[in-house]
Amino acid sequence: MDLFHRQAEHTDSRSGRECGFCSSMDPDFSSRRPIDRMVVPKLDDSASAHLTEDGYVKHRIAELKKKRAVTFPAHLPRSA
Secondary structure (H helix, E strand, O other): OOOOOOOOOOOOOOOOEEOHHHHHHOOOHHHOOHHHHEEOOOOOOOHHHEOOHHHHHHHHHHHHHHHHHHHOOOOOOOOO
16 A cells, blocks of 8 residues: 555545535525536535535525524614
8 A cells, every 4th residue: 555645435426415504595506507506415514514605605694694693683672
């Protein structure tokens, strides 16, 4: 064995699955490019699992929208 090279892992990084979090939280999920919808199959549905930078950014935006909806109610009571 060559000591200067690591053992090759036989995984295909181009394969993936659609992000479940984005598909449920992003109303524009179907209009994304197919590669932007994909995540690495071995990881959970997180932003860092996305295959593209655009997918990562859109996932983070969906997370922030969800957090904002929980933190700030849509209708605040009126004050005097």
